[in-house]
Amino acid sequence: MVPVPNKDSSCFAALSNQFLMIPFCMPKLMKIEMGLGGGVWNDGDKAMVAAVLGTRAFDYLISSSVSSNENSCMGIGTDENLHNKLSDLVEPPNASNFSWNYAIFWQISRSKSGDWALCWGDGSCREPKEGEESEATRNLNLRLEDETQQTMRKIVLQKLHTLFGSSDEYNGALGLDRVTDTEMFLLASMYFSFPRGEGGPGKCFASGKHVWLSDLLKSGSDYCVRSFLAKSAGVQTIVLVPTDVGVVELGSVRCVGESLELLQSIRSLFSTQSSLMRSKPLTGFPVMGKRRDENAQLTNLSPVERGEGVPKIFGQDLNSGNSGRPRYREKLAVRKVEERPWDVYSNGNRIAFSSPRNGIQGSSWPHIHDAKQGSPTEIYASQSPVNNIQELVNGVRDDFRLNHYQPQKQVTMQIDFSGATSRPSVVVRPVGADSENSDAEAPCKEERPGTADERRPRKRGRKPANGREEPLNHVEAERQRREKLNQRFYALRAVVPNISKMDKASLLGDAIAYINELQAKLKVMEADRENLGGTSRDASALGANPGISMENQSQAPDVDIQAVHDEVVVRVSCPLDSHPASRVIQAFKEAQITVLESKLAATKDTVLHTFVIKSQGSEPLTKEKLIAAFSGESNSIQSLSSVG
């Protein structure tokens, strides 16, 4: 039932055509270059890409497009096995089941600088089931009108493919009817790679420690330059597991507590030991099975996440038209290596793309790992990942040199891109930090004056008053300043909705208007809130820190102290709606539940409210009633454990 692109190439042409016809309502200034080459990015394109991917991701891609596109990845097998592992991790869950919403394998590779880098290995994702996301997630993507967003996503994917992809065909994603949030995340992630310490995977692999973020949305943690995309997809939990050959990244729209067993199983399954079993049959893949077997040990997972899994049959989602979201594919698998780039899997639901950003033409890529660099199992034999990598790097350097011949097209693409507004010699992105204090160094700077200066088009601006040496540095500094400013502009464009025109002045004007609008709305809401909340002392809470943004402490509770004998009674009153337990409390009220006792305990960083309750009515209080009462009010109450 899910529309699937036909593998017939003529059909792809038709799809591309259809894509071109999609009404695209953007300001006139934003010219979309849809020609076959399509490598030219104007500012509008940049802004759109930044808006879709998030600015940090955009910055990252742009800057790394020069410095790291020579990365060459090596696979850990024909990867049917890897692919199936990932795919099984995201098998659509049943009612009481749990599975991840996406799974990515970041594969170790070697960057030009000699150090390692992680690049796209393989990935799989599925859309969240109805009700799986929290309301926080569900509200996320109302920002843009759907059609516009879809169009932008497709254009961005096409741009990415044109810039970073390895073939001049369109990205297969264009054949998709829709690009869902999760798919967008996956399809965009393909174009990323992470050197040592950069981004979530790069840090994870460098440290050798896993990362388990269970509240991405609310914690605001910035696990990766792709955080924006992840958040846009509503991902709440992100797990990064380093193995000896790369990093496994898992994501879920749910809040999933950390599970050491899962970590262990992932670590072993995606290391080279496990990749020895690449001839394993597809069905009954043990990743989830193992988790099922060890159910009792997944202590931190709530019963829902713990997942009493039903036996999964690979590809069973092929014809599953009975999904809660019939409009979308349930699952999307993105392969790294594909002999026939536009092939469609026999199960009909998989769409595979050749790996981007390797600087190697698609068909030549899959054969890298077979003869020249030896069997990956040999290379990855030792225990320590880092040591392995060093071995790897040292051992295959010459082989990679062989493959290092950049096709001319790759260079051309760089030039095309830079010709739009700026040259490729942008600052290497200060990933992770605020870029305020770290954007001075430009590691790729030193090589441009000699080699790239004359081949750069440099059509804009005055002709160089050549001959000086001191001003040259000055020129470079000024260039970087401009580039930084422009990055900020793109970033601003990304956060300001309804930008009237694409030029800077209008952008600033819109941003100002938007800020004023937001401020006004906040004021109004605050006033409203104050009206209905009786205490309303928080107006004065602002006195100390004038930082406009009211709404600091949305609760500035009243504190009342009374001494009774040698004890003191402290009363803290606050508006109900800002209280963490408000949903439960309100559910109690609505269900006419009597609270016999209410206690509060606090650990180092957690507050635990305990309510002993009794039903008001005659019928006994059942777990189901409670769950209904809670979830009727909100379904963000994640873990309703069984009544003992």
Added chain:
Amino acid sequence: MVPVPNKDSSCFAALSNQFLMIPFCMPKLMKIEMGLGGGVWNDGDKAMVAAVLGTRAFDYLISSSVSSNENSCMGIGTDENLHNKLSDLVEPPNASNFSWNYAIFWQISRSKSGDWALCWGDGSCREPKEGEESEATRNLNLRLEDETQQTMRKIVLQKLHTLFGSSDEYNGALGLDRVTDTEMFLLASMYFSFPRGEGGPGKCFASGKHVWLSDLLKSGSDYCVRSFLAKSAGVQTIVLVPTDVGVVELGSVRCVGESLELLQSIRSLFSTQSSLMRSKPLTGFPVMGKRRDENAQLTNLSPVERGEGVPKIFGQDLNSGNSGRPRYREKLAVRKVEERPWDVYSNGNRIAFSSPRNGIQGSSWPHIHDAKQGSPTEIYASQSPVNNIQELVNGVRDDFRLNHYQPQKQVTMQIDFSGATSRPSVVVRPVGADSENSDAEAPCKEERPGTADERRPRKRGRKPANGREEPLNHVEAERQRREKLNQRFYALRAVVPNISKMDKASLLGDAIAYINELQAKLKVMEADRENLGGTSRDASALGANPGISMENQSQAPDVDIQAVHDEVVVRVSCPLDSHPASRVIQAFKEAQITVLESKLAATKDTVLHTFVIKSQGSEPLTKEKLIAAFSGESNSIQSLSSVG
């Protein structure tokens, strides 16, 4: 009781001195030039002015400083009468009374282009009484720390006076102890003038139709370039009434429904028919009296606004130290024309300033209207305002030409100002519209290349590759583009709080962060609101652009349910730092206080936490210790009532 500047000039010097001593905490980059001349505006000054006045107002002033400072205003009399009329409109109300918070008369004048323009005629204002403003209003001006805001206001007023004022003395407002919101609005409004169709008054007069805005804060309507200032003053209702000689502007912090009778009475009272009665005694002025008499007909006014007025005695507020706000003057009257600019009225509370922006030195100005242009009553005799204006313009053109000699000082001021960052030849402000489609024309452009080009400092940038003629226009266009961009930057600086550094990149970064912060907060509030009240539909006001930022529900608490016999234990755990009582709890911990009992009770919309505590140590728990513990952790705990 209100400190009033002494008219002794030595005292003014002392005041200026004191003014210089006011601690002013602005970023270092923001140099404040406080020299006596003070005409140089650097970017920091501009940013500050824009921050205080609002960006549109700032833009407007800057651009019109060149094109319209040749406006020459003509009074409609010695204006003791006019002044009293306005003053009576803002007589401090009694408990059940109503009066406006400010009243301005915008006086018709003739601009250089031959068309008319409205410029400051006279004005009067009073501070809102306690409880008069809504809470929306009350929260408004907590934005900046009070001292900083006061300092900025005074500096801005001084800057305005230096730039636009007619004498090189300091603005008398500097003698005020404090500049309240309303006063700031009035004092800044003095420097505005409105050509045909520009700003609220200009539009109002051009159309001949009155304007009655009764919810300025909520509707976000932009009645004038001074909207920001008006909103800052908490003004909710603004009324513009065209008469045949100008526009009367009234404002109130209340929401006042439209009253045809009031409109009518204003219209007649401030037209020339009424200005014939300029010898009328001061007391018992009939404006408000008429309204009192026609109470029953003010149908749209709520009983409070309808105002069962008590008889007012002009000047009665002179010694009224029993106001709800003893710190402020209750009333401030700003005259346009003053023979002795720094004179203080006999009632002690009025401070008068000479009219700014006329391009005519103070002492010469008041005599314009007496002999040369004839009596205003003659000129304004006919009925239609527009016809009158045409007569006026035609009839007195030569007289105005006589006065058109710009004193050299005026020119010097322009140069000083432009010398800071840009030249005065900015685009004539596209007031009222979004400026996006109307900022192409630069009416004052044609006269500068010839006259101003060589006297302009032009220290920056390359030396002109002179000799061409075509690029000169291009240069000019580019200049204007830059200027526009910079205006936007100033504007952005004005709306973004906590700007870390003053450079553009940091500004943009801060703006982006701020937008994200605002979006997040709105999201949180929206989510909260949606959770608690089914009624609130205004969350959907944002529906179109819900904004990106994640950060929904800062609480997604874990809920655990366990049945024990017929009771059920519900546990809600949540992070401590998002808990309303977190500060108290943390204070307990740090003070090693034992919590004997902790209860939670909830009313309809409030949660009350009760802690019975005991000190761990030997010494008894005192209220002081508790308060110290609480406030040591945070000073946002405002109300620590006494231990009973």
Added chain:
DNA sequence: GGGCACACGTGATTC
């Protein structure tokens, strides 16, 4: 061709 927006190299300024 003019209008417009942008990026560029450069000189000045500031710290």
Added chain:
DNA sequence: TGAATCACGTGTGCC
């Protein structure tokens, strides 16, 4: 003093 920011005039691409 060197680094950073800025404004300027200019060249250029795109309506």
